[in-house]
């Protein structure tokens with residue numbers, strides 16, 4: 001397998017090497033293709049990602065990604081949005097299964113997956129910035145809605161077969177379209193489904209998270225709800241994600257480049273390590289993936305944790321403890 005390695009910016013440069021040290025323990029036949037992409041590259045060269053970078057990524061089976069700084073400069077285009085679109089990584093899959101031993105702000109047990117449409121919606125990239133007005137066009141297509149609903153139903157079939165379709169169809173026509181396509185796909189797949197308005201969902205997810213199994217939604221709503229879910233699951237430093245298309249895949253922690261802690265060596269590497277676990281599951285290395293999950297739980301059990309979880313260990317203390325356990 002050939003994997004493009006993109007640490008990116010900020011703590012991406014710390015958590016990705018830590019995660020790679022865990023991957024390396026297995027000695028799998030994986031060719032790594034390192035790539036410099038992100039804000040740092042933009043500062044040096046005026047381009048955060050080039051056509052050549054995309055061409056190199058296309059030669060790989062998947063991408064392991066750290067995090068990227070996106071600056072609010074109209075000339076700076078989001079690298080991740082471009083990669084998700086160009087590689088057609090249409091499904092952003094974010095599992096929220098709290099790890100044992102992590103102190104949670106929420107007393108209720110929960111285990112759900114957010115399946116977020118990843119290539120259109122508010123992040124379609126169709127935008128105009130004028131002197132006195134700005135437009136961002138929210139695009140929802142039948143193709144995009146159908147394939148994300150199919151993906152969510154496929155995941156639901158492997159779980160409790162319960163789908164929640166999240167939208168704002170009471171206000172947005174594009175969302176009544178999304179809702180109708182999703183309900184049609186759920187019926188066709190014989191999956192139980194319910195619907196929630198996104199604002200009510202943000203509220204109910206905190207009060208009754210145990211009710212949810214698979215949540216399917218549009219790009220921006222999924223982005224926001226998954227940060228809320230990360231807070232419920234113990235923090236951004238613990239939550240991995242997979243961006244899946246029919247041909248390529250990209251695995252990344254859901255957090256950003258965290259400039260407030262970058263360079264201090266204290267970023268929690270578990271989200272990046274669990275992203276490696278998701279990559280191994282995707283590639284069929286299930287035993288290795290399971291081993292990573294067990295080692296992560298074990299390290300948490302022994303309170304080898306970074307400051308975000310109340311500990312005083314460094315990024316590499318945590319990844320070293322995990323590699324030691326796996327060995």
Ligand code: NAD
Nearest residue numbers: 067068069070236237254255256257258260261267268308
């Ligand atoms: P962020 O996720 O970088 O940080 C939010 C908070 O969580 C910060 O207090 C940070 O210290 C903490 N945090 C995040 N990851 C952590 C970890 N592994 N261990 C310990 N603490 C962690 O979000 P932000 O501050 O809103 O954004 C910073 C930059 O990252 C921005 O430029 C933003 O555009 C970018 N961003 C990138 C991605 C990505 O690359 N996928 C995602 C979100 C934000």
